[in-house]
Amino acid sequence: MGGANFGSHYGPTEVSGYYDYDLSGAYTSALVDVLLPDYSNAFSSTDVQDYLGHKMGFAYVRFCFDENEPYPCIPCKTDMRGIYYPRSGEAYLTAPEIAVAHNMGCDIKMLFGSVIPWVKGSKPIFKTFTTIIRDQRAKYEKEGNELYSQLIKTLGNSVYGKTAQGLVERNVFDSNNGLSKKIPYSPITNAQIAAHVTGYVRACLYELIMSTARKGYSIISATTDGYLTDCPEHELDLSGANCQRFLEICREVGDGEMIKLKHHVRQLIAMKTRGQLTTELGSTKPVCAKAGVKPPKGVDENGWMVKAFLDRYPGQRIEQSHLASPRDMWRDRIDLVSISMNKRLNLEFDYKRCPVNPRIVEVRHPETGEMVEHLAFDTVPWPSVEDGLFARTHFDEWRENNCLKTMEDWDNWMDFYKVKKFTKGTGLKYTKGGSLDLFRLQVLRAITQGKWGLPEQPARVPKGYYDKLAEQLTEAGFSTTKKDCSNAKAKTRKVYEQVLSVTKKIVPLLAWLKDNYPDADMALIFHPTELAEAEKLLVEYQTKLRPA
Helix, strand or coil: CCCCCEECEEEECCCCCEEEEEECCHHHHHHCCCCCECHHHCEECCCHHHHCCCCEEEEEEEEECCCCCCCCCCCEECCCCCEECCCEEEEEEEHHHHHHHHHCCCEEEEEEEEEECECCCCCCCCHHHHHHHHHHHHHHHHHCCHHHHHHHHHHHHHHHHHHHCCCCCCEEEECCCCEEEECCCCCCCCHHHHHHHHHHHHHHHHHHHHHHHHCCCCEEEEECCEEEECCCHHHCCCCCHHHHHHHHHHHHHCCCCCEEEEEEEEEEEEEECCEEEEEEECCCCCCCEECCCCCCCCCCHHHHHHHHHHHCCCCCEEEEEEECCHHHHHHHCCCCCEEEEEEECCCCCCCCCEEEEEEEEEEECCCCCCEEEEEEEEEECCCCHHHHHHHHHHHHHHCCCCCCCCHHHHHHHHHHHHHHHHCCCCCCCCCCCHHHHHHHHHHHHHHHHCCCCCCCCCCCCCCCHHHHHHHHHHHCCCCCCHHHHHHHCCCCCCCCCCCECCCHHHHHHHHHHHHHCCCCCHHHHECCCCHHHHHHHHHHHHHHHCCC
């Protein structure tokens, strides 16, 4: 399934201290966790206890975390959006991840699973290889030879990659005939080993994230084998069972250090998964994860990216370049040249988690040096993968003509999202007027049809009734015609109960309704999950925000 990738903060952080930690030689070290599998004694099991400890096991589970758990650790793979970490769902897990979830108090129901014991007395089958890789990399890092250090790192990760080669059906270009061919298995392809290694890395990282969060520190993002946090190194907790095994591996085949500090900065901009930038430097070079964007040659990449983020606008396109692919070179008879293309800039949040606590934070503009304001928010896990995918789908629709930069942008997005979410399957449509237009029509129908706890109107209303109602609403700032009111009376115009969501845009009209029709029952108007928020916003408006 790959690494544990998510962003849990969006926008500028507060000025403080932020640390970018990595697991030392994550995948080459994790290979050492693999002993010789005893396939002949493998067995099926739906008992969580069989998966705890140093085990190679795989299971399909149904799970549910406590609603207050900030970082659920079970990965759910999607077809197009990568991995989500929801509070509940069904997923395939490795034994190390089952152990972490179990220790977090997750309610796990094992639907199917199998455990492959280690051959008694066997040694780690990749230990010699990993020792060589880590020794060589340490040597070149000490010499300051960055090129050779990165080459050795790539070689180490490539051997892990070979254990997974061919497991996912992928095609590669064949220059012999110009066609595509399936990537074959390698001599060491092994689904169990590949899955155990990636699961073990995710489990170690999540033990660190869990312990960091429970100490009250913030998590900014996680990327494969590392994470960004405001937790100083001396506060890191390595006491988890998976981390203890990893630490022992580092002592046996490396320098004994499990955690490497890559960056320290004072303020970040977090955009999305694999998208973090630096606005205030700390004691190291800046964090600059560019989220797939390639700055022009010769510029300060971090400064260019910060400016691009702060100054972006809807529909913005930028020039990007990439090297010609082998297929392009073969087909078009060209050399390995750079190809330019016009690409849409996308630095918006990816909705792997649910936004909460929106606010405005000041950040320094890299070009002018002035402090500017930008939207920021924290996140919580989605209740389910489906909730996350729903939000992402509709955010992609909304951002066609919008960006999330200001509180006004946030209110507009929430207006769009909430209407889409709570009216799904009802036949109600999102119009240009948004939630206010929809709510105004529902208010008219409820008044004229006697719904939501309001008195029922006579079959023939008194002369001038519709004129007066339209005039009252228009004078209150909600443009309404006599025809709007008479149309609302028709029985074919449905009044929805316990369906509507509350947004800031509808609160003035809600206040007008309660002033003029005190019997209007809020519990009939709003969806049960929105009722408390509606009551809170109404009280705030009535006491603080109502115009004189």
